[in-house]
Amino acid sequence: MAITRRQFLTYAGGSAAGAVIFQACGVPADELLVQSPVEMPEDMVSGLDNWYATVCKQCGSGEGIVVRVMEGRAKKVEGNVDHPINQGSHSVRCEAGLQSLYHPDRIRSPLVRVGERGSGQFREISWDDAIGRLSLQLKNLSESGKSNSAVMITDPASAHIGMIVDRFMSVYGGRHMGYEPLERTGLRRAVKQVFGQDVMPDFDIKNTNVLLSFGADFLNTWGSPVRYSRGYGEFRQGDRKRGTFYHVDSRFSMTAANADNWVYVKPGMEGILALSIAQVIVSEGLGDLDAARQFTENNSLDLDAFEPSKISQKIGVGAETIRHIAEDFAKHGPSLAIGGGATGGHSNGLFNLTAIYALNYLVGSVNNPGGVVFNPAPVFEDVPVVPRVDSFLDFQRLVGDMKAGSVGALMVRNADVWHGLSDSSGFKDALFDVPLLVSFSGFMDDTTSMSDLVLPEHNYLEDWGSDIPDIGPGYQVLGIQQPVVRPFFESRGSQLGTRNFGDVLISLASELEIDLGLDAENFQDVVKNSVRELYDSNSGSVRSDSFAGFWNGLLQRGGWWDTAAIADNVSTIPILSEPQDPVFGGGEFHLIPFTTTGIGDGSGASIPWLQATPDPISTVTWQTWVEINMKDAERMGIEEGDVIEISSSVGSIEALAVPNPGAPPLTVGVPVGQGHRAGGRYAKDRGSNIYAILEANIDSASGALAWASTKVNISRVGRSEPVSKLENTYSEPPRDEEQLIIKITPLDS
Amino acid sequence: MLERQGTDMADQKWGMVVDIDKCTGCQACVVACQSENNVPINEEGHFTQRRAIEWIRIERVWEGEFPDVKARFLPVFCQHCDEAPCEPVCPVYATYHNSEGLNVQVYNRCIGTRFCANNCPYQARYFNFWEPTWPESLKNQLNPDVTVRSRGIMEKCTFCIQRIRRSTRDSDREGTELEEDNRALSPACVNACPTQALKFGDLNGHLGEEAAEHLEGHGGHGDSHHGGRGYHMLDSLGTHPNVIYLKKVDPSAEEVEAHG
Amino acid sequence: MASHVDVKSHQGHGEGQYVPFTTQEEVVSDLITKHTKVSDKWISGVVAAGLLLLLGVVGFAMRLANGMDDRVVWGYYALMFAFILSTASAAPMIAIAPRIANAHWRRPISRAAELWSAAGLFSLLLFIPMLWILPPLNDGRRSLWFFDPDDPVYSQVPIYTPHIWAALAILGLVIVGFVLLWLSAMPDLALMREHSTGFRQKFAAKLSGNWVGTTGQWNMLHHRMGIIGAFYFMMLIFVHFLVTMDFLIVLVPGWIDALFPITHAANALQAGVATVILSMIFMRQFGGYKEYITLEQFWGLSKLLFALSLLWFWFWFSSFNVFWYGKKPSEQAVLELLMVGPYLISFLAGFVLSFLAPLFVMVWNPVRKSIWGPTIMSVAVLFGVFFDKLRYYVAAYSVPGIGDAHVHKHFMDMDAIPKVHMPGLPDIFIILGVIGGAVFFYLIFARLIPPVSIWEQKELMLYKVHKAYHRTEVFVLGKPR
């Protein structure tokens, strides 16, 4: 039949109206409902899917991922089997990238503040306008010769983004600072001192036999958890003898739960314990003695002061235990000692870490299989591999400058300084003395909500980029990040929507007429150009006779790596820093903040999946809780769900009590990352922020914040709320009466 | 119904081997499953109401008190029992055994008596107490191969049957043999697991041999407990699960023998 | 419209409907003479039963020669104990229940039922050896009494708790049975005291006490019989509970069947009815009580037998369904052992004879309302009960590894199911002997006490009155409270 134009319009209108009506009824995602009473809808496979390789930017460890894309939408994240870091596995947070991509509260275009600073009222502006405003301010600064008062704070940015930022700031003459909430500057210093390495080494857990870890929650959040877990799987049940795993910690973490023996040590005493172990090894003539002599003499260290029986009382570990660990550690090599986490977060953090890592020399597991394996020199000379991270001391200086009004423009990218810096730093007040606060974040985190100007960047799944893992696998790796989907807000035109951070800097540079010295007009080309030298070197995992072929290979494999390019053996003598006892503030309870499986250090707080991920030990979700020893709780009449006030000299927060049998007495563990003032519907005003009340104790040796050295008092507010945990509330901890988990002893014991 | 005509699928029997000694409780499997299977977002309320849906959940069990305290992790999900107690009690055949040993749930058949949930000894079945909702933009992530379950019906682990279907269909189209250790085929949780504690496969194939080795208690390389650690959870109920657990190795464990 | 009827004014007629005698004196003299006259039928019966009893003793001795440690061979002995417990001890209920419900048809047969409680004495004798056959508690077997093997006190006591309790309970049951018999016989004994001579007269004089039949005494008698009857019933249930629990169920690991004691009891009542029907037919044919034991009695009892058969089936099915549906290995093993396994034949025999046959035959009123229908059915039921008990007791007594707590906690695997245990010669002797023994006891007591209750007959003549009503004739039944 012939349809006249008029009829057609009426039909169209009618159907449109119908659609609207049905929409109004709010039938949920009904395009996905298959109404057949006999077939499982899963039996009807629909559509074709593609898998694109890229790099996960949710956390620093740089896992390679493949993303399943159907009809231009990202559906599923899985590990990239080829990628050396995670070999196909992935963590909770990689998966959650999808929800950060499609998060309902993403910033949809450049914004300028209209209301009070921090009022969170913004107006959409065009990119030209936004870049114009920023460049204007920067121009003024440079013209008035105060260009060094422009400060850029980024997350620990490495690879090409890091390069561009560095170049931009250096050419412009401003300052670039790297920020990490629970900073690891101490750790990096320790690695430098003990191993003489600039790059973090790799730990060969896969082949080690006795694993001795101090405070590092390495199976959960610390370092490169997925890579370590891969190793751990082999370590437990591989084609090898089952390894033994000692975990020394003053909190019962998930890693501690997986250890064969969890050794509780008083907070900050790990270094002393390490030296005591060393003393046993040396005095009993086990292990590599001249290495021992070397570093004792070199550090003029009197080991006998650390004879177990002398210090056992002080550190709260039995002398027998120490001996046993030491002997096991020295005799049944290859052995490996790792330290990190809260261990490095004390006023004597650097000493702890150096002492711990030095143990590896005694058993000859430095740069050997089953031990500490060094990472080689970076892939490129000009691209920084070591992310820039500044210590708390530096930030205190910055705050000083800000107060003094000598910071003209503060630019922030991916660094939620507002949320992460303790009130004791005075940053929050000082921020109001800064005339211009610019955020490049693609998401309305706390700092962005305080800013005057927002230049939102792409989500990493929409974006070009590269990644050189902070903690490499022992050989050269370059991860290539490619857009797996078109930018979500592309439809809003080139003047609105989001942009690549590198591109923004490049166009900013051209506005300011400064030359970044890279012959490329966008970031994609920057990456492309610099990988040419890999193509020329014609080595490693991807080779091709044409550069185009090479580039495609990179994109397909998700990166480039060269197992041949390993570190050359260096023999250094570890430099231990001065043995010292930890210093604590006043208060009854040790406060040990910890990062959680889900939201990590707080950067994941906006993502519902991560919020809903149960904490492995307490199974709590969505909330801020206090791990407290059951006997303490009994003593203080605290029951699960009671609202607890945690007060330090800096301030106080509220959290829900969750007594657990693993928590040591007079120690409270509190997860970081909640209590955002912004951060979208899933994070805003949820829980409370433990960072805020950390005291400004500083590890004088490294300048790092001693974030585990705060002591607090806790008290019941009198209110109590249901704890949103996967497990039900119990008066007695579940004991597995029915032996769902059956245990057997190893054959050799 | 679910048999695919003209193929050899019917003589496959999907199953899983879970190594408790490897499981670290990192929850990667949980989120992977939720992303693959359009599991509704578990909001705070769902947890406090004890209605959170996790097709695979990590149970944590305490042993002892501080200082000598231990916590164990146990991944629990539908065991796809051959003698599934949930199947006979469903009045409308919403759940039944298909030809590949999978215990399948036909969502649209379900009328929500919740009888199956009561009769599942593993408590692996979850009920949609509320209508699942997503913000408009998050719907872009939903997996088109998996339906969204409306309120009032049961749901549970399907061993990612949609992946099995897709890869078998592909192998049919390419005329290739379907090989069992294949990431396109194995469930999301298995692919995610960072310690490789989960192993998916065909109990009539390689996995079956491995499982038999574990269950019969011999095999194993040197002294690293390889064979002999296998057991079925709650074996004395005679549900004949298709999931084999491998015992936790613990130097301090007092030796306990599995029942049955 | 209350009409007052003079008892004397009505002539009864029609065979089998009511007592053909017009005066109470006639009834008394007739029954007394029938009781005192020793018929050679009785003598031959006693002799036959006595011989069987001897045979049984021989069989028992043969078993005893091999000692009591091997529980398996004693299975048939246990079976016979249970059989007597189910038949003889349950029979008196047929006197008690209708008496409480005030049903007049019971009157001629209530004594015949009560007399079986005398045979109940035999069940007590049978039980004594069981105390040694059953394993003591301190080898770790389960018990209702949660006996702790390590308990210093109990482990010193030579005989263990369930044994003591069960023995006491059975003793109590027998005593109560005798008391009941004595009470209900008292007026008749008084009559014998007056009318009979010789040892029987002395014996009656001793037992009848100071019965003279004052109103007070009558009221007291009715009252007491009510109480004692109810008490007997409770004791019976309790005994079945203890015996099944501690002497049967505990022997089979995984046999956690809370309903079984009741199933056992219901089965016993069924057997009791059958027993009474059988004794009725014998009294009718050989005892010469044709005029007293009439169709009405058979009809009443056959309804009861029918109902009880259905009840038993329902109990059995309730247990079976739960086990069968649950598919637990432990319970599968129990079903395998007790039903579909080695004892399948026995199970089928029991099922057909004590349920299917009564169901399909007695569903017809003409069959129920006849002399031979109920008789044949009760024979069938008795055999059915025998086979049903066989599969339980013989099977249970042949299960190994009772002491093993692990075996008890979890199921025993299928290949450990014991083979069927066939009866040997001693077992057959025992079976015959026990039956003979029971009959022997019964006959002896039937000599001492009138097997038809004289005073209840007399009462009947008062309460049951025929009269004309409009154009038809009805009878008026008095319902005293």
Added chain:
Amino acid sequence: MQEHVQLTQKEINDDLLAPVLGMPKWWYGAVGFLLLVIFIGLAAYGYELYWGMGVTGLNRPVMWGFYITNFVFWIGISHAGIMISAILRLTQAEWRRPITRAAEVMTLFSLVAALSNIMFHVGRPWRLFWVYPYDFSRGLFMNVRSPFVWDPSAVMTYLIGSSLFVYVALLPDLAVVRDRATGKYAPTVYGILCLGFRGTPRQWKLQGIAGILLSALVLPVFVSVHSIVSWDFAVAIGVEGWHSTIFAPYFIIGAIHSGVSAVAMIMALVVWLYKADRYIRPDHFDAIGRLLIVVSTTWFFFFFLEWVFALYTLESPEIAMRELQVFQNPFWWLFVIFLLTSYFIPVPMWLFKSVRRSPMWMFITTILVNIGMWLERFLIIIPGLARRQPFEFDWGSYTPSLVEILIVCETFAFVSLGMLLFAKVFPLIPIFDMKEGMILRDEIRIGRRTVPASIRETP
């Protein structure tokens, strides 16, 4: 035996037809109130339909709650009707006469109430019809292995059977009403309803036989219904403490316990509301009291057995479940109330003749019994599902939501309203039965004593 009042047929007619032909003052008030409660309950159900089961207190693993408890309770109550009229009719117990109909009618309405609970319970009630043989077009049949398929079929059969039962027993009275009824339509309607019953000997004979036959036939159904309800629980191996063989008889006897108590309640109400004290005499209460003593004691024995065997297994999940039932809050005090109200308070009281013969006391005690028996079902279902073991990690707890409570109240209001309306339209005390009773009474004089007697046809 009793202070029996001999009444003429006219008196009987006038008394028993009064509620039908006349209209008590309190009637409108009562009906209005009940309607209000029902309306609120249905509103709550509408709310549940709109939002889903989330509005209830159910959770994982406690997937069954108030609704199923209530379902079992009403099924239990429904057993009284048949128990009283069928069994007592077969055993020719004279005292049954005035109370049979009230009991049967209660059966009908409580059955409907029970069925409605299933509708409240399921997640997608609009597909409930799938449990019936239907849907062949989709090549599907319901799963006959499931107790939830046995349930509806048994309950439906029971409903049909017992309504026939009521109707047959109603015929002669309908005829009487037809003759007395005034007004435009009433006589016609009753005329149609009574199927032209005119009281010819043949009609009487048929009516009598039909009654006997139906009572004999409905008894097996009556047994099967509650056995099946019990198997909803007993066949489950997933729940420790449900998997017990004794459940079927235990539930039946429990049902009779609560049902007969309910009948005693109704009797008292009828005496008060309809001034029927000339028909329902103290010794009717006496008789039902005696019956109750027997029933409740039997029930208690079954209860005892169930516990003995539960503990006898010594399996930790079972022990843990019992521990939860008896010692944990809130179950421990519910358990205490349950024991006291369902046995330890009423039964000792019933031992006293004075209590048995007083409508007031019987009313109070039987109400207690029903509270107790409701709790009994609750205490079987919830602690069982809470499942401390084997998965201690996610054992559950349960608190009913307001919605559930309102809906439960609605079912009670519904049954009461049904009874009231029925009593308005039909005589609640069977007229012909009473007359028969009066006619068949007689007395025998033995010496100075006069013994009450009843006239029987010669067999």
